Amino acid sequence: MSEKHKEPRRAELLKQLREEHHETVERTKALLKTQKEIRRQICQATREAPKSVPEIAEATGLPAGDILWYLTAMRKYGDVIETGMCGEYYLYQRVEEAKK
Amino acid sequence: MPKKANHGDEPRIAVYICYCGGNISDVVQCEQVAKALSQQPNVVITRTNMSMCSDAAQAMVEEDIRKLSVNRVVIGACAPALHEQTFRGTVSRAGLNPYFYHHVGLREQASWVHHDDSSGATEKAIRLMMAGIAKARLLEPLEPIKLDAKQHALIIGGGVAGLRSAWDIARRGIKVSLIEKSPFLGGHMAQLESVFPTGESARALLGKLIEKVVSHPNITVYTSAELVGVKGYVGDFQVQIRQQSRGISDDIAEAALQAPLPEVPDEFNYGLTQRKLIYRAYPGAYPAAPAVDWYNCPDGHLEVEINGQFVILENAPKTFDLDVGAILVASGFRPSEPRYGEYGYGELPEVITLPQLIRLLALQKSGDKLIWNGHPVNNVAMIHCVGSRQIEGIHEPQPDGQVNNYCSRVCCTATLQAANELHKRFPHIHIFDIYEDIRTYGRGHEDYYIEASFNKVRFLRFHVDEMPTVIHASKGEQRPVLVQVKDYLTKGQEIEVPVDLVVLAVGMMPNPIDDIIRMLKVSPGTDRFLLEVHPKLRPVETAVPGIVLAGTAQGPMNIQESCAAASAAAAKVAVLLGQGRVELEPFIARVDPDRCTGSGQCVEVCCYQDAITMETVSSNGHKIRRAVVTPANCAGCGVCVSVCPNRAIDIQGWTLDQYEAMVDAIAADLPEMEAMA
Amino acid sequence: MAEGMTQVDVIVVGGGIAGMQTALDLANQGYQVALVEQEASIGGKMIMLSKVFPTLDCCSCITTPKMSAVAHHENIRLMTYSDIQSIHENGEGFVAEILMKPRYVDEDTCTGCRQCEYACPIDLPAKFDLNLGAHRAIRVPFSTAVPQKAVLDIDNCLFCGKCEQVCPVNAINFAQRAECSKIEARAIILATGFELTPTDAKQEYGAGQLPNVVNALVMERLLAPTGPYGHVLRPGDGKEPSSIAYVQCAGSRDKTLGVEYCSRICCMYAIKQAMLLSGALPLADITIYYMDIRTFGKGYEQFYQNAKAMGIEFIKGKVARITEDEDHNPVVRVELIDEGSQVVERAHDLVVLSVGMLPAYDPQPKYRVSLDKRDGFVYVPSPNLSPCLTDRPGIFVTGTAAGPMDIVDSIMLAGAAAAEAAAYLRAYPDTQGIDTVREAVHA
């Protein structure tokens, strides 16, 4: 019985929380937007072929250290894999592309 | 009765292979092992995991046991010594008898020793796991043997570590008997003047500790006493102690010290002075009564004139037994003795050791000149790492053929402390400190190094393959000795230092305790110090249950570290004995009365008193003879097993049937591997 | 006894290796222990390490069983994600007010399945990986965490509710509030641990601004099998380094930083890491710049000699400055003392600063124990005979709260603290140890 009754209350509570934590939500939303954009750029850069951190950095114009951080996160949560090595650098690609 | 009567059920075995965070999986192809095992009869689940010992993995095992009605568990991981107990606990939490667990070592005995043979290591892992599964099918539920523990500990050694652990154990409500080989308590700490890093008086600190120990109602101290025999096991050791006579009654004690007697080198001052055959180690020593030096009285008696009367003092050693639950070894160290000729030691009278310098400074309490060998001392060289950090092929080995390849930990700070003391009392003395690395690592120790630099101690740094030399100066030189050093602090210059005194910072070696090692069956490590089970998992325990280590018997330590180790050992003794009960592994002999025909061969070969006896029992109205095991007396060696003509006797948990099944599993072919080949 | 008051024999503050070991050593004697840890998991710094010297055991294999034993012990009450708010004496001992921070996850129902973590859209720098990797706003702290329960970072939450939707056991609870509880204990053991000397403190070493100059704990994470990259890569651009240098005494024995003491562990961890690196990157050149090599523990000198035999380069010299070239390769300016004291500049792919130890926590305000004026760690009035006694009766100190030390020494001192506390609990009047504490030191 509870599940159906809970749903609206849950949604209500979340709404209330979002209001309470307005600043956090705004800040985090902005961060998420940036993250999504960078992830998109990384995916785009590696669409054709797997690339290394400096290559992705050059393609996106973002600092190499940041690219490595995003790749590390994407790898941890299963969006990106390593496909091999080129010289002293590992190559990365989105899981979907790599499986093709 | 075990928790569940699940031993009669058909075995349902869960098998796990640990990656050990790559330690195993880098070499052994764990997934392949798992695949090969999954088809084995009775195996209901096979899994691999990054770290089986993690909480999550243990929870997984528990869940598998419950959900899949698993009644046997086999895990291939690191050495059983590390984690067998962990996983016995895991299966126990899931309601299974802990002895339904079998552990297979795949790290120390496979992945770590077959780096270049991944397929060989994998095949080996499969076979070892198959053997484990074969044994698991035949496992039986066992119950640990519960024994009463004597709330009484024996401590061997009356130095600071022994004293400190005695006090801790006694305060915990456990009786302590402390035996000290020499006639006086205190060990090497008594020979120090001030202790780093506080500068407190060593003997004052020690005196307070001794006072606490000897006045504690739970502690009995036996000086001039040695361990001569040990029987029994954890919780119930019977130890035999032999104690020499003190030799002198209290009423004549002071007069005896005045008596005219031959003299021998005084070990308290490392031979710098002489003492009589009746002596007190140092003023304020405990016990206060003087002792007779029986070692130097060959026949065990000494004729002496006391108060104008001739008396004959006799050594009448007495031997007595104690029942103790645990034994703590705090047998301590001795300063390493330089080889004759090492940096001129023994050849040149101007070469002494650091412990000797400390006594020399204590003996020369007054005066503005330090006198050695009749001459005032103006230049002193101190050389580090003598008898420590030795390298095979560069240093001459010790008499036993080994080099001391370890760092002795205390000598750097002790040397700089002595250098600063020299500077403070004799500011005119030039000090040259000759070293490889300065290791003032402890809290407050670096201050001694900083202070020494401030005191203008001149540091010279040598390379181990270009060791300094100490030679006699040619005639007419102002200083009797020359120290030659290739000094890398001044671009590798060859420097000659003329000195009046050379001080060798000698390291530590364990006291020679071969007899104790033999009696207690404990093991020394390659550095000759006693070996702990594992430096992090079980740092103060030996491989023998109930025998623990404290202080420099285990390795070089300073006073603070010795006390910490002593207290840690005391905590372990309190864990063992504090509750008055010890639980032992149930790995002892067991007789199958249906198979036993009463041949009595087992009794003949057994070396343990009353471990196995022949008894007459009634069976169907007939009186028959059968072997009976007394669990507390059985050591589990299995000598009885191999002589039984009827296979009527076995060691619980290690049965012959289990071994044969394991051998068969190892000998069998691996269908999968063949297919691959 | 007041309502809601739990009684134990000892409160152990801090769930690192020292705190865990001392709790176990007391609990195994039958004493009741409350172990209070501010983080969401116990394990402290040790669980972050790769392998441990000198045995090269997998660190997790030594730590996780102890974590597990603490969690399962019938005599230990484990309180993670909890802060001690105040301590006061009540005549018989101490009363601690403890604040359990909200996880926003019901600890009893969470199974640690991490579905919430996968559902959460926001990536945040992961503290456990020293910000090299990411975790989500809701996550299980790390793979071997104890307890294996999720925790939500409310300050970086979108309140999107995705975690709530996917949780199979309805464990997410946004309405959770901090809970206060009181624990009464006869004795307290401080095991509050250490922090690293900050790398940005040293201007000469790039003030923390050089991307390919890292501290040694970062290298531990890079070497750990659970590490962020899965390989040893330099954080600046993901390059696999072929030349790695260690700068010893970076933040120890350094008057300019106010840290004049030796941190005791850095020589050994540098040598250990160098050995592990030569296993992970067989072709890499590894150099250790040092002042004195201090491998003083049992088996440590032999470890050092093995490292030399393996071809690791040990160079005696004080590194004066670290800069970088145009490819962000760190350049080390060093006086080579064994080469006639010439000053050279050498470029490496990655430089590791062997940073030292600072106290992690100042217990003075709450616990009213003194700190040592010289080093800032907890003051121990009689360090030789009573290395765990503070200057306040009933409060003991162990592990790196009592000064820099390695794991072996921490475990030893943890046993000592347990013995000291047990004796204190048993014999109340005999509390002040061997010394009447102050006389010898303050005289």
Add this chain to the structure above:
Amino acid sequence: MSKPSKILIIATLSGGYAGADSVGQLHTDYAANTYILPCLSPAVFPEDFYLRAFERGIDAIIIMYSGTDSPYKGDTERVAKIINNVYPLMTKKGIDTRRLRLTAICTVCTKPFLKEVRQMNEVLGVIGPIERELGALQVEGRS
């Protein structure tokens, strides 16, 4: 392709087994055809245990007991006696006695451990697999 030979090592927990762990701690490589079974003391095994193992297809057995370091009383002599009994039984069955070796290994005997393994493999290189000697005998478990 010939099957790799198998060396069974029976090692005491207080001696050879701990010694093998020490070898592991040192990361020293040796041949992987070594199967180490721990025991409290090899005194538990009667003569026929060894013969049976050979008949099942084990090519060699090294018993690493604790010798004078044994934590047990009297087992060392017992083991020596049993093994002395096994040799003539092996000869009788046509099994080369070099396939069975008794040696004392302690917890830090890493070099002797490696030497024993190496030497036994050298012996096996000379005398070949056990099947050859068992000849007409049906090797059980290897059908």
